[in-house]
Amino acid sequence: MKLIVNNREFAIDADPAMPLLWALRDVIGLTGTKFGCGAAQCGACTVHLDGQPVRSCITPISEAEGKKLTTIEAATDGSDRVGAAVHAAWLKHDVAQCGYCQSGQIMSAIAFLKSQPRGKAPTTAEIDAAMDGNICRCGTYARIRAAVADAARTIA
Known part of the structure; x- marks a missing residue:
């Protein structure tokens, strides 16, 4: 294959x-x-x-x-505008603790932001719904939410 x-x-x-x-x-x-x-x-x-x-x-x-x-x-290699914004926001908001879930969280955040109408700021409820299937055992959900919202503003 x-x-x-x-x-x-x-x-x-x-x-x-x-x-x-x-x-x-x-x-x-x-x-x-x-x-x-x-x-x-x-x-x-x-x-x-x-x-x-x-x-x-x-x-x-x-x-x-x-x-x-x-x-x-x-x-997150910098070649994708949304991926770069999410990666930068993750670092800015110090999202990772143990870091294990982060690759999946970031991939979900990128997909969510790419699905949003250009220039539309997602609500907290929309971010929570989009990220709902990603579990963070360290509980950094507030930082994840802040990073997704920040990345959304960056790409608006």
């Missing part, structure tokens, strides 16, 4: 049912996407598949074939 990950093509010799998470981490070597629960409940494994957030722990690699896959490594 061929996967397009972060604008690079990879030939994957694996079971088509293999979760995308393990192809990314164990086959390709991109370890920024984290394993959390293995049941699509915590959000640590969130990546973008054709621009939409998906939980890579339950998404088979066969579902990703021929689609554009973006991981945290490319989302």
Whole structure:
């Protein structure tokens, strides 16, 4: 199978049912996407598949074939305006404590902000709803909310 990950093509010799998470981490070597629960409940494994957030722990690699896959490594490398704004806001608001959930949180925040009408400031309720599927065991939700709102202002 061929996967397009972060604008690079990879030939994957694996079971088509293999979760995308393990192809990314164990086959390709991109370890920024984290394993959390293995049941699509915590959000640590969130990546973008054709621009939409998906939980890579339950998404088979066969579902990703021929689609554009973006991981945290490319989302925050500065080449994407929204990704750069979210990354900068995360640092400014000192969001990370243990940091384990952060790649999934950031990927969800980027997808949310890209889905918003240009120039529209999201409400606290909208941010909370968009980030609801991402669990932070350290409880930095107030900082996450502040960072998403700050990034929204930056890209407005």
